[in-house]
Amino acid sequence: MAEAKSTHTIKKGETLSSISDQYAIPTAAIKRSNQLSSNNIVAGESLTIPTSVSANEKELLARLVHAEAKGEPYAGKVAVATVVLNRVDSDLFPDNVNDVVYERSASGHYAFSPVLDGSISNKADSESIRAVEEALQFRGQGQNSLYFYNPATATSKWVSTREQTLVIGDHVFAK
Known part of the structure; x- marks a missing residue:
């Protein structure tokens, strides 16, 4: 824990x-x-x-990265992991990886679609595991992104109103 x-x-x-x-x-x-x-x-x-990250949370984060960023460039996988860590470090979100990954909005929707569709349960590949380790190593650096989305598939219009920090592959990162 x-x-x-x-x-x-x-x-x-x-x-x-x-x-x-x-x-x-x-x-x-x-x-x-x-x-x-x-x-x-x-x-x-x-x-x-800041909150430390347990081995179980690293594994959960790697599964999330695998599900959210499969087919994306390696830098995009690191950035997805970084968004979760930035949320853990932010006063706007829960204080640990598990609670950030499984957080629900006021309307009851999960913040991350792999939780809803069950793909969060799939085993992470080695690149996703490596991306999580890199994100942890450089925690606290970067663009301070708290969100990411794929404009082609995003269902929330709200996220596109956030200040864009960078684009990697098909994902837009924002704060």
Whole structure:
């Protein structure tokens, strides 16, 4: 099970790198969660530590990436995984991968179509697993995308109103 977001009080001699190692969370993710523009930290101040991702959640995320981005370029698979991690790190969404993947809207619809159609249960391929590992390694970097969609198949018009961050293959990413 993933840990909830936690707070870390900086001790004398600690660096962002040592705190990153302690929690197994990339430095960039800690910086992003705390809106830090540099690596300078001060003893006695508190940092919000993003949620860690368990082995089971990595596997779930890889299955989601496989189902959502099958046939898409590798960079698109990494970007899909990154959207989920960005949601975990955002105050607008649940605090762990499982809850983000299975989240329902106010109208009862799942956020991700593979949950609805059952393809989330299919085994992930090695490229999707590798894409999840890369997204985790670079967590906190990138375009801060919280959404992605395929304009040719999207049923929600709302998502197209979001600020577009990039396009990879058939997917548009937005925040």
